[in-house]
Amino acid sequence: MAGRRAVRWHIGVFLAPAVLVYTAIMIVPLLGTLNLSLFARGEDGRVFVGLANFATLFGDPRWSGAFWNALGNNAWFFLIHMLVQNPVGVALAALLSSPRLRMAAFYRTAIFIPTILSFVIVGFVWKLILSPIWGIAPGMLDGIGLRSLFAPWLGREEYALTTLALISVWQFVGIPMMLIYAALLSIPDEVIEAAEIDGITGWSQFRKIKLPLILPAIGIISILTFVGNFNAFDLIYVSQGALAGPDFSTDILGTFLYRTFFGFQLQLGDPHMGAAIATAMFGIILLGVCVYLFGIQRRLRRYQF
Template identity: 75%
Template sequence: MTPDPSPARARRWHILVFLAPAVLIYSALMIIPLIDTLRLSFFTPQDGGQTFAGFQNFITLFTDPRWSVSFWNALKNNLIFFLIHMAIQNPVGIALAAILSVPKLAGRAFYRTAFFLPTMLSFVIVGFVWKLILSPIWGVAPTLMGFVGLKSLFGPWLGQESTALLTVSLISVWQFVGIPMMLIYAALIAIPDEVVEAAEMDGLTGFRQFWKIKLPLILPTLGIVSILTFVGNFNAFDLIYTMQGALAGPNFSTDLLGTYLYRTFFGFQLQLGNPTMGATIATMMFLIILCGVMAYLFFIQRRMRRYQF
């Protein structure tokens, strides 16, 4: 007798029923708007309607000084923003995770909570609190720096073009360093005890053990942390908008692709929004993130699989 396939079909329909709400909501909120944004980037407004323009919007974005100067400036700032996170946030996250993974460390739960707590705070809260702290008029930063004899180094960092982007980047690092810390910490405590004991029998302890044994074993996790940092930084908007406003001052020195997209699409002050050019900027952000993720998946992740258990 052939087995009755109806139970298998029932299970498959059962899965579809449970997946349907999530798929519908995700499609309505993510997939359809993304497709419509990509479509809109190939049109231009004309006589109250839209006319197909091909790649003209992209050519305008790259070459027309009215658009290209701001675009390349925002892209450059975004790269700097990302590199600061890669150079400071992730190494600090690795160091904190390595310290917290020491078995004999007292109060590990408290330190994990303390370092991870800022990631759960609202961008608005973080932005306004740090603006108050760093204010030259009523901020507490000059007083705190005076306690350690560094008050002479204080300046209006958020109001200077040379330091505004670095300052906002470091605040973002402070807020999100808990995420790479926890991911790397989870990878470190997942390393089998046999591997650590074998390293200790060979005389590898402390930093040498971490550098030669543990670090290579957590490279896949470091790759995930890096790509999450890349995606998050090229989608950044909230903190810049909260601290520096839509104009990303001073003089657009903290302007990122996210804030440039906001000003272009919705308009600012007396300037009307331009949805088609806004969609063009959004499409470029999507393509940049897509290229970064694809490069990681096809060129980096494959080489890291040999380190996985």
């Protein structure tokens, strides 16, 4: 019939490869993890236990203490990134987007380079820098008269996690900087010119005009930071090992999952409890993403062009 719409079969053809790959490497392993968390080891092999593994994880003192400690450390790790990395990224983007700044391209490249470095390289290099025995940090502080402020930050429980979070901030601050920089460049010139005609320039222009217009980009960066930090593992493992010392003060959900699933030293691996931890991590991340999508993103849409 002439009035019927044509079937756009080509859309399915173009989407099929991406859907198949995503299903194979994401959906199938996720469903397998969820299924594994519902079983436990028995005398005759795997035994279906339902939600018993989650009851053990949240209620058994032998498991719940480690889980809540790792979750609290993850929350602190994320909070430092939100309070330090993202504001610094916004400030750097605002500075580098100024047409009066010379060598802006060089500065952008220099700040972004650490993001392409391996976690292994970053972890070991910073361990060497901060070492009280052969590190250069004590000498650098001594050179400016602040040697008394130096401490073995990675070896003290009260400082280790914050130190690692700041190292992570140093490595990844280039990502929010580049995203915000792109958002600033997308603001129409007419808007900026109108603001300048009205006498709004400098910091006042950024605060009143540019900042509201880049809020959607800041929201995206925030949710990416949340997902990335609650999936963190590499830097902690490289710097502090699977035990996340000292005394589990840097233990996060990723390292807790690793020890539980694969085992470490005298601890035997338990894939079923490890799958329960992975499922709990998925639930936490899913909850955070849903809060952003349905509670925050809708409010930010009014600032988009």
